[in-house]
Amino acid sequence: MRSYEHPGWGGWGGWGGRQAVAPDDPHRWSNRDAQDADETGAKPRDYAAARWFSAIQNDFAARLRWSVSSYADANHAPRARINQGLDIDRRAGRPVELTSRVTDPDGDTVTLDWWQYREAGTYPGTVDIRRKGNGTVHVKVPADARPGQTIHLILEAKDNGTPALTSYQRVVITIV
Structure with missing residues (x-):
């Protein structure tokens, strides 16, 4: 998910969700102040981290299974790649087509x-x-997007194994 590149990007690795600068200390980042909206538009407390809990728990369950079984007897996460790369520059009003390769x-x-x-x-x-x-998806960068703004698109690849495992890729479109 590339959250290591910036704490405000969020993801399920290491950071515990998306982070925001603490209002009382510009040098401290915390998920306490990050307000992410769920599928209904509501902003439940700590959703910046909670949105990833199911994938995290299934990943942990799979890792436990790996420790006591053979490779063939445990599920493994799908592998996802974006053919165009993860960083794309585009002008406002221009299209972006993204193709993924998932195994x-x-x-x-x-x-x-x-x-x-x-x-x-x-x-x-x-x-x-x-x-x-x-x-494959097609996205048109909105005409009102301004240079320097970014649009983050997430590819979520979830298998039907037991437990179901999810892999993610993040594409950052920067408006130029």
Whole structure:
């Protein structure tokens, strides 16, 4: 998820969700002050971290299984790649087409979902993500986007193994 690149980007590794600068100390980052919206638009306390809990718990369960079984008897996360790369520069009003390549080491069926991580990006609006099939999406950078703003798109690849495991890739579109 690349959250190591910036604490405000969020993700499920290491940081415990998306971080925001503490209002009383500009040198301290905390998920306490990060307000992420759930699918209903509500902003539950600590959702910046809680949105990842299911994937984290399943990953942990799989790792426990790995410690007591053979490779073939445990589930492994799918591998996702974005063919165009993870950093894209684009002018306002211009299209972006993203294609993914996803494999699963266990041969499980993988379900793909693309979504905009609005809180991580600096463009204040919503982008229209049009799915074209086979993991390909088309996004048009909004005409009102300003140079320097960013749009964060997340590819979520979830297998149907036991436990179901999820991999993520983040594409950052920077408006030039």
